[in-house]
Amino acid sequence: MFSSRTPKELTTNKLTKIIEQKKLDNENLLDLTQSNPTSIDIIYPEKEILSALSNPKALIYQPDPKGLFNARKAIVDYYKLRKINIDIENIFLTASTSEAYTLLFKLLMEPGDSLLVPVPSYPLFEHLAQVEGVKTINYTLHYDGTWYIDFHLLQSLCKKNTRAIIIVNPNNPTGSFLKKNELAKLIEFCKDNQLALISDEVFCDYAHYADNERVSTIAEVSEILTFSLNGLSKAACLPQLKLGWILINGQGDNFYQAHNRLEFITDLFLSVSSPVQHALPELLKLAEGIQEQILKRALSNYSWLKSQIKPESVCSLLPIEAGWYAIIQIPKIVPEEELILELLIKDNLIIHPGYFFDLQMDGYLVVSLITKPNIFQVAINKLLSRIG
Ligand SMILES: Cc1ncc(COP(=O)(O)O)c(C=O)c1O
Secondary structure (H helix, E strand, O other): OOOHHHHHHHHHHHHHHHHHHHHOOOOOOOOOOOEEEHHOOOOHHHHHHHHHHHHHHHHOOOOOOOOOOOHHHHHHHHHHHHOOOHHHHHHHEEEHHHHHHHHHHHHHHHOEEEEEEEOOOOOOOOHHHOOOOEEEEEEEEOOOOOOEHHHHHHHHOOOOEEEEEEEEEEOOOOOOEEEEEHHHHHHHHHHHHOOOEEEEEOOOOOEEOOOOOOOOOOOOOOOEEEEEEEHHHHOOOOHOOOOEEEEEEOOHHHHHHHHHHHHHHHHHHOOOOHHHHHHHHHHHHHHHHHHHHHHHHHHHEEEEEHHHOOOOOOOOEOOEEEEEEEEEEEEOOOOOHHHHHHHHHOOEEOOEEEEEEEEEEEEEEEEEOOOHHHHHHHHHHHHHHHHH
């Protein structure tokens, strides 16, 4: 665990040390940060996965900077199932979404350039940008019952050397989707400021309920230069297989130049292994059954959690539209850092403070909704009885 404010780092190191010591002492830790789908008792179709990975075609090396045709065709079919038509030539395979980000930073930016990133959100952007020599400018997502982008603020944050804006849709940990009216404004904003739009859509298959106002992907947006990111890590809950993808869209010279250059960059690395590329069509077919289990787990943990936070409680549960996380608002009497240390030391409870995801205000805890239900319930009971 790490984060960007200095006190956080100190607390995090302290937390990590305590966790390690408790593990050495064989203490029974209750982990509410568990987001690794392979260790939460999900039933994977093991035989089918292993058989897909042992395709003899993988014994032949056929490098292709965009990725093997059949693997990209499987991605076209993945979108087709969602009634979205994409051009197979616009897909580039990567080893992960994290790698996709660094490839896009290389593509779109020179050292010293900047990009706009949402907060609260996935806490890796600052670090991924730093290793590419580019700077992140945080734009805060506001909350007043729903999460939304403040477009006036966005404009004031945009600098001459700002090249792109990232959205995480649906966002992690707020579980909020971009809305159609926000996408229209974002497109105008990108046009006015000549920015590329990067949309991280790894949680797009985990909507908790339907809503016509939301944007589930920007894959078909072509008025500006866009990049939709997704991958097996969440789409099939197979992060260990290391396969993600970038879907580029746009028009005119800007698009063709970016497309050619992205092909040049991916050709330098050729980072996706042949076995996983050959397995992709089968893996994406298996994904639905795995997603169903995860979504069922997230929905039932969320609804149980909701039932435990009574109207008279000092805590409240923020509503979510999608994803694997929930945010609990707690009284600001004790700083988050102190509270999570106390929970760890006294209750063996591991929990993310809001600041881990750059939630700007004190008084929020983030819990993973894919935690095994028995652990989730014991842990939440301990948490609620400590907070009161
Ligand atoms: C929003 C978001 N994007 C990307 C990732 C990482 O994906 P990958 O394993 O493909 O790098 C995560 C991981 O939790 C995430 O939450």
